[in-house]
Amino acid sequence: MSDDRFDRLSERQRDYLRQVFQHRNSQEIAFASGVSARAVDKQLLLAKDIIGANTRFEAARLFAEYEAG
Template sequence: MPTTDFASGDAAGPPRPPQIRPKAPTGIALLSERQRSYLRLVAQHRNSKEIAAETGSSHRAVDKQLLKANALLGVATRFDAARLFADHEAGVEPLPPANTLPSAPPTFPLPPAWPTNEAAANMMSWKQVAAWTFIIAIVTPLGLTAAGMAILTLLLLLGLKPL
C-alpha cells in the first residue's frame, strides 16, 4: 500500500490547509535573545536587581537592555513591553487601534416620542428631545387654533350664532 503525504496534497488524501501564523510585529522580530529573556522575567514581576542576579549581569545592563526593548516595541514602560512580548509568545494578535469613536445616534428622522415594541424606554438623545419639544410647542397652538376655526365655521354654516 503506497504511503501518501497529506501535507503535499497527493491524490490519496485531501490537502491540509497551510498553517497560518500571525505575523510578528516588526519590533518583536528585532529583539535579541537576551532582551527576550529579560522580558520574560519582567512578566514574572521581577525587578532589575533580581533579573541581574538570576542572569549573572549587572542591574544597569538589564535596565539598558529593557530600555532598548521598549524603544524597539514602541512602548513607554518595561511592563507594557513584557505584556506585548508575552501576548506575542502566546499567539495573541494585537488589535488595531480604533480610528473613530462610535457615532452618536442621528437626530433625524426622529423616533416616536411614545413607547414602541422596538424601544420601550426613552432612548432619545438630547437633540431629539429638543426637536420633539419644539415640534409640540409649535404644533399644539396651531392645531388648537385650526380646530377652533373649524368649529366656528361649522357653527356659522349651520346658522347658529357663535358665542
C-alpha cells in the same frame, strides 16, 4: 504596528522581558543572569524602544501576548 518589531529583539532582551512579565525587578534579573542591574536596565530600555511601549511592563505584556499567539 507590525510583529516584525519583536523579531528585532535579541534573545537576552526576550529573556529579560519574560522575567519582567513575572514581576521580577532589575536586581533579581541581574543576579540570575550574572550581570549588573544597570546592564539589565539598558537592555530593557532598548527593548521597550524597539517595541514602542511606554514602560518596561507594557513591553513585557505586549511581548507575552505576541509569544502566546
